[in-house]
Amino acid sequence: MPVSARADSDNAPQGYYVYGITDGAPEGLAPGVGPGAPVEVLVVGDLGAIISPVPLAAFTPEAVRARQDDLAWIADQVRLHQEVLARALPRATVVPLRFGTVFRDAEGVRAMVREHAARFREALAYLAGRQEWGLNISVDQARLAEQVATTSPRIQQLAARQQALRSGAAYMLAKQRDQILREEVDQAIENCVRNVHARLAAEAVATVAGGATSGSAASGTEPVFKSAYLVETRNARTFLALLDDLAAAQPAFSFTVNGPWPAYSFVNLMLEQTHA
Amino acid sequence: MREHLLAERDVTLLDLLDRILDKGVIISGDITISVANVDLIYLGLRLLLTSVDNLEAMRAGGPTLRAASEQPFHALPSEVDQSSALAQRPSSAAQQPHRRACADAAEARDRS
Numbered sequence: 555m556p557v558s559a560r561a562d563s564d565n566a567p568q569g570y571y572v573y574g575i576t577d578g579a580p581e582g583l584a585p586g587v588g589p590g591a592p593v594e595v596l597v598v599g600d601l602g603a604i605i606s607p608v609p610l611a612a613f614t615p616e617a618v619r620a621r622q623d624d625l626a627w628i629a630d631q632v633r634l635h636q637e638v639l640a641r642a643l644p645r646a647t648v649v650p651l652r653f654g655t656v657f658r659d660a661e662g663v664r665a666m667v668r669e670h671a672a673r674f675r676e677a678l679a680y681l682a683g684r685q686e687w688g689l690n691i692s693v694d695q696a697r698l699a700e701q702v703a704t705t706s707p708r709i710q711q712l713a714a715r716q717q718a719l720r721s722g723a724a725y726m727l728a729k730q731r732d733q734i735l736r737e738e739v740d741q742a743i744e745n746c747v748r749n750v751h752a753r754l755a756a757e758a759v760a761t762v763a764g765g766a767t768s769g770s771a772a773s774g775t776e777p778v779f780k781s782a783y784l785v786e787t788r789n790a791r792t793f794l795a796l797l798d799d800l801a802a803a804q805p806a807f808s809f810t811v812n813g814p815w816p817a818y819s820f821v822n823l824m825l826e827q828t829h830a
Numbered sequence: 831m832r833e834h835l836l837a838e839r840d841v842t843l844l845d846l847l848d849r850i851l852d853k854g855v856i857i858s859g860d861i862t863i864s865v866a867n868v869d870l871i872y873l874g875l876r877l878l879l880t881s882v883d884n885l886e887a888m889r890a891g892g893p894t895l896r897a898a899s900e901q902p903f904h905a906l907p908s909e910v911d912q913s914s915a916l917a918q919r920p921s922s923a924a925q926q927p928h929r930r931a932c933a934d935a936a937e938a939r940d941r942s
Contacts, residue, residue, distance in 0.1 A: 575855075629843055632850045652854040666857055677855075688845060812845050818853035825857050 569610040570663050572655045573638045574816065576602045577678045578646040593638050596660060598667040601674055604642055605663060613656040639816040643685075649677045649823075650816045670825045677821055684759055685790055686820060687783045687813035689797070691750065692775035693743055698806035702738045709735060746807055747779045750800050757793045758783040762819045775808045782819040790814065 576595065595602040611617060621627050635653050642648050657663045667674065703709050712731045716724050755761045763781040785793045794811065801809040 572857075628847075632843075632846055635850055636846055650854040652856045653850045655857055670857075688849070690845070812842075815849060818849040821853070821855050823855040825855060827857055 566609045566611055568607045569613065570596075570605045570657045570660060571608045571613075572651050572657060572663055572666075573604040573606075573635060574642070574648040574650040575667065575674045575678070576604055576642060576646040576648050577675075577682075578602065596663055596667075598664050599671065601667050601671060601678075602646075603663050603667050604638060604648070605660075606638075608656060610656070610658065613654065618654070636816075643814065643816055647678050647682045648816050649674055649681065649821055650818050666825075666827055669827065673823060673825060677823065681784075681817045681820065683787050684784050684817065685787050685814035686817045687785055687790070687793065687811060688815060688819075689754070689779075689781050689783070690777060690810040690812075691747060691779040692777045692808045692810070693746075694775045694806050694808065695739065698742060699735060699739050701806050702742055703735060706735075706738050709738070742806075743778055746804055750804070750809075751779070751781060753796060753800060754781075754783055754793070757789060757796055758785050760784040760820055778807075782815075784817060784820045787814075 573593070577600065591606045591608065593604065593606045596605050632653060639648055639650055657666065709731060712727060712734065716727045716731070719727060751761070751763055761781060761783050763779070783793070797809065797811055801807070
């Protein structure tokens with residue numbers, strides 16, 4: 555973990571930040587990350603905890619609360635957490651721990667790993683040879699409306715009738731057409747999302763769909779869907795190629811793919827620590 | 831593009847926050863210190879990010895925001911000031927590999 559207060563913390567009490575649990579002892583984990591806080595693997599039997607020393611003072615509830623509006627600091631910590639796990643990923647299977655997991659000492663880390671070893675082994679076996687990929691879908695509403703207007707039989711029919719009518723009746727018909735267009739656009743979004751997710755899910759081991767979508771859309775588009783897929787690493791190329799094809803077939807939608815991630819979205823474990 | 835599939839995918843700070851602050855194994859108990867407080871940070875932070883993001887989008891209404899797409903996933907910058915962090919967004923439609931125009935699904939599948 556990054557240590558911003560490093561210079562004056564040489565004598566301050568140190569704890570251990572734990573990034574994740576691994577089944578090997580990956581080397582060269584994170585050269586250059588957090589100078590003065592080398593990332594290492596604490597071996598506990600057949601498991602390893604990916605850790606780095608941190609000054610405990612930086613992670614007390616008070617210290618964390620004081621930092622909670624400090625976006626730059628949070629962003630740095632989050633990126634470093636990710637970077638350490640990402641570097642371990644090609645070398646070993648990793649069960650990521652929640653951001654901000656800090657132990658007072660190495661013995662605490664060992665006790666935690668020992669107590670939950672069975673669960674960690676189970677999770678590692680499940681995640682071995684698999685990767686997480688994220689997908690955000692957003693829609694260009696105007697473009698989709700245009701597309702629907704030119705392809706929908708209902709809209710086409712209304713447009714044809716409209717031309718044959720006098721202005722008053724044509725106006726009413728135009729309103730009706732707008733209403734139908736809105737419905738069909740919504741339907742088109744739902745169809746696209748449902749179809750894309752189903753096709754991708756068929757290639758994935760597990761999926762997580764939904765959650766907040768705001769903020770991830772390309773400019774001029776509106777986020778409509780967000781999901782994560784756990785994919786066999788050997789099938790990743792096929793999975794991504796499928797995604798390319800699905801995206802190409804949906805010009806009014808914007809697909810943003812990210813990964814491979816450590817399997818953050820596929821470890822729903824809450825482990826109660828009963829003794830230190 | 832297909833040769834670089836595994837390295838070049840869009841990732842935004844928000845994507846990162848969504849995963850890292852909200853997911854992963856939770857250890858609870860006396861010997862951990864700060865886990866319980868992280869959700870607090872996350873909520874406040876997410877709200878901030880979302881509102882600034884929307885504001886930017888409304889104001890810009892176009893491609894003025896810096897694109898993050900060229901950034902290799904494993905080489906995120908470690909130095910992030912507030913403004914650039916907030917500006918990390920997916921590229922505009924034209925730059926997106928997935929926004930290839932036309933081509934129907936069948937044709938696209940045949941190619942691969």
